[in-house]
Amino acid sequence: MKFLLQRFAFYLFTLWAAITLNFFIPRVMPGDPVSSLISKNQGRLTSDAIHSLEVLFGLDKKQSLWDQYIGYWQQLFKGDLGMSFTFFPTPVSEVISQSLPWTVGLVGITTILSFLIGTALGVGAGWKRGSWIDSLLPATTFLSSVPYFWLGLVAIALLAGPGSWFPSSGGFTPGLVPAWDHYFIGSAINHSLLPAATILISSMSGWMLGMRNMMVTVASEDYITVAHAKGLSDKRVAFSYAARNALLPNVSGFALSLGFIVGGTLLVEIVFSYPGVGYQLFQGVQAYDYPLMQGIFLVITISVLVANLLADVAYLLLDPRTRKSG
Amino acid sequence: MTVTPSSIEQVIPGQGSMAQPSVKPSSKAKRKRFRFVANGKAATGLIVLGIYLLFAIIGPWVAPYDADLITPDKLQAPSGAHWFGTDHLGKDIFSQILVGTRGVVLVGAIAGIVATILSVLIGVTSGYLGGAADESLSAVSNVFLVIPALPLIIIVTSTISNAGDIVVALVIGCTSWAYGARVLRAQTLSLRRRDYVEASRATGEKTWRIVLFEILPNLTAIIASSFVGTVIFAVMSEITLAFIGISSVSTWNWGTILFWAQGQQALAQGAWWWFVPAGLAIAFLGTALSLINFGIDEFVSPRLRTAGAGARRAPNGDKVTMRVGFTPVIRGRVDTTPEIEIKHPPASNGRAATAGGADLVATEGHSTGTDGAKR
Numbered sequence: 001m002k003f004l005l006q007r008f009a010f011y012l013f014t015l016w017a018a019i020t021l022n023f024f025i026p027r028v029m030p031g032d033p034v035s036s037l038i039s040k041n042q043g044r045l046t047s048d049a050i051h052s053l054e055v056l057f058g059l060d061k062k063q064s065l066w067d068q069y070i071g072y073w074q075q076l077f078k079g080d081l082g083m084s085f086t087f088f089p090t091p092v093s094e095v096i097s098q099s100l101p102w103t104v105g106l107v108g109i110t111t112i113l114s115f116l117i118g119t120a121l122g123v124g125a126g127w128k129r130g131s132w133i134d135s136l137l138p139a140t141t142f143l144s145s146v147p148y149f150w151l152g153l154v155a156i157a158l159l160a161g162p163g164s165w166f167p168s169s170g171g172f173t174p175g176l177v178p179a180w181d182h183y184f185i186g187s188a189i190n191h192s193l194l195p196a197a198t199i200l201i202s203s204m205s206g207w208m209l210g211m212r213n214m215m216v217t218v219a220s221e222d223y224i225t226v227a228h229a230k231g232l233s234d235k236r237v238a239f240s241y242a243a244r245n246a247l248l249p250n251v252s253g254f255a256l257s258l259g260f261i262v263g264g265t266l267l268v269e270i271v272f273s274y275p276g277v278g279y280q281l282f283q284g285v286q287a288y289d290y291p292l293m294q295g296i297f298l299v300i301t302i303s304v305l306v307a308n309l310l311a312d313v314a315y316l317l318l319d320p321r322t323r324k325s326g
Numbered sequence: 327m328t329v330t331p332s333s334i335e336q337v338i339p340g341q342g343s344m345a346q347p348s349v350k351p352s353s354k355a356k357r358k359r360f361r362f363v364a365n366g367k368a369a370t371g372l373i374v375l376g377i378y379l380l381f382a383i384i385g386p387w388v389a390p391y392d393a394d395l396i397t398p399d400k401l402q403a404p405s406g407a408h409w410f411g412t413d414h415l416g417k418d419i420f421s422q423i424l425v426g427t428r429g430v431v432l433v434g435a436i437a438g439i440v441a442t443i444l445s446v447l448i449g450v451t452s453g454y455l456g457g458a459a460d461e462s463l464s465a466v467s468n469v470f471l472v473i474p475a476l477p478l479i480i481i482v483t484s485t486i487s488n489a490g491d492i493v494v495a496l497v498i499g500c501t502s503w504a505y506g507a508r509v510l511r512a513q514t515l516s517l518r519r520r521d522y523v524e525a526s527r528a529t530g531e532k533t534w535r536i537v538l539f540e541i542l543p544n545l546t547a548i549i550a551s552s553f554v555g556t557v558i559f560a561v562m563s564e565i566t567l568a569f570i571g572i573s574s575v576s577t578w579n580w581g582t583i584l585f586w587a588q589g590q591q592a593l594a595q596g597a598w599w600w601f602v603p604a605g606l607a608i609a610f611l612g613t614a615l616s617l618i619n620f621g622i623d624e625f626v627s628p629r630l631r632t633a634g635a636g637a638r639r640a641p642n643g644d645k646v647t648m649r650v651g652f653t654p655v656i657r658g659r660v661d662t663t664p665e666i667e668i669k670h671p672p673a674s675n676g677r678a679a680t681a682g683g684a685d686l687v688a689t690e691g692h693s694t695g696t697d698g699a700k701r
């Protein structure tokens with residue numbers, strides 16, 4: 001329990017740091033892009049919307065920095081992230097809450113899958129060095145050196161297109177109403193196959209290499225020799241003794257690199273015009289929609305922190321030592 | 327990162343490091359410094375990287391066309407005149423890639439240097455000093471590690487209007503040092519209690535001298551590998567930024583080419599030559615850098631090598647797979663021959679497994695039941 005509480009406190013601290021960073025970026029940077037946006041949209045914005053933008057971006061220069069900071073937090077607690085310019089009369093929080101489920105579904109599931117498959121291959125490659133799985137490594141290195149979004153482009157060029165079963169863009173067939181029926185879910189799965197495959201192929205090799213190297217290290221430990229000496233089967237030693245111990249650093253590595261991976265996978269959404277957070281970030285960037293960009297950054301950070309916490313729980317379940325000391 | 331001695335040395339005294347008392351230390355030490363180049367992966371990576379560096383310097387001069395030259399040959403497929411075809415304005419894509427190499431390499435190098443300096447400063451300081459300084463510094467680097475870097479970079483660079491190469495490189499460098507700092511801190515922690523560091527402390531050396539001359543040289547491999555890792559990340563981030571149109575579109579890099587390809591519907595028009603070369607250029611650069619990193623890893627920890635780990639031939643023609651932690655056992659003949667004879671084979675016996683004495687010793691009985699090495 002103590003371990004979890006410590007991690008939780010750390011994530012709260014990180015959240016605070018991210019929000020504070022978000023508070024300072026528009027205030028420190030030269031130029032004042034948001035006021036020009038406001039003046040461009042003069043007649044369309046309500047005074048409430050203008051006020052919330054002022055609080056978010058520090059346009060009210062008369063206030064002291066501290067007062068601005070307090071006001072910023074108060075507004076965040078109300079869930080008010082300002083008004084999106086791209087999707088005009090919709091507030092940012094609403095735009096994000098529409099797109100977040102798509103991203104969590106696509107990126108979440110594929111990240112976990114790629115971790116599991118990559119780790120399994122890594123166990124094989126590390127246990128039987130020089131086998132065919134080991135010879136996969138150069139190929140996977142090449143694939144992971146390709147930017148995710150480019151692999152997506154190639155996938156569209158090769159597999160999607162007129163007459164192909166794979167759709168090249170969108171999250172579901174236009175015209176369908178989002179609902180929990182089999183038409184919609186089938187269409188959503190069909191649309192997510194190519195982006196998911198793209199993410200899987202390019203993110204898997206990192207886990208594979210990490211797990212392979214850990215297996216190689218663990219395989220020379222004394223307890224492995226003892227397990228062999230006891231006459232246990234090779235399979236049992238590989239999975240219950242070596243893989244179980246090699247897995248631990250890989251899980252904590254998983255937690256640490258989530259931030260990197262999520263950044264890369266968001267771009268796959270852009271290529272496939274997938275209706276998730278990444279695609280909206282792209283649209284926000286195109287339109288200089290600063291409230292939307294900042295809101296998305298916050299939401300992504302929070303999601304990554306939650307995912308990290310879950311990875312810590314998994315670590316706790318896998319490693320009895322952390323439970324005992326708590 | 328701690329390297330325990332190979333179990334071969336423990337099992338067979340005289341086979342491992344103890345067996346080489348006659349090597350002259352002076353010449354050996356000199357050669358070791360560049361030995362990691364002899365690693366196939368590292369050498370391949372360095373050669374490919376060298377080609378990229380060359381084109382980063384001479385690219386704009388050897389480009390066959392002006393990358394911004396608008397010609398009437400719109401959307402041409404690759405041909406003798408235009409090796410990689412042309413884009414929607416008739417610009418030569420091969421020239422764009424050559425011209426763009428400089429920006430990519432420059433940003434990668436600057437970002438890598440900035441991040442490496444930051445990570446060495448923060449990681450080594452926090453690892454060596456310990457205490458409250460360590461706590462706060464590692465908290466900061468953990469925060470930077472957990473916050474998703476790419477969205478942060480996107481937000482910062484999009485706030486700066488018309489960010490050029492240098493600005494992008496600095497932003498990437500300042501946000502991607504955390505992983506290196508973490509690894510360096512861990513290694514410094516283990517180094518600072520070693521005897522030789524204690525000894526120099528006892529002789530009254532100054533802290534900065536210990537850090538610079540005792541600790542840092544032993545961190546070279548880790549620093550190098552974190553530099554290479556950061557360069558990979560920086561190149562990817564830079565290309566991503568150009569691809570989504572944040573950094574300035576007026577200068578060429580591979581991301582800019584992809585930006586135009588995506589914006590002008592290259593896919594829908596079937597213009598594969600527009601985005602394939604740029605992507606392959608990125609992929610080969612990334613692979614070269616990863617290979618260098620593998621080379622460094624294997625140099626530091628030889629166990630990770632793949633080469634030569636496969637099946638080998640015993641002197642009698644049996645295939646034996648060498649694996650760390652296992653003693654090769656020749657099976658299949660055991661049933662016909664008493665165990666005692668394998669241990670002490672007659673000299674005329676062709677199966678004398680110790681022949682040559684190199685790396686194969688059949689010690690049946692030592693690890694009975696391990697079937698790891700059987701064929």
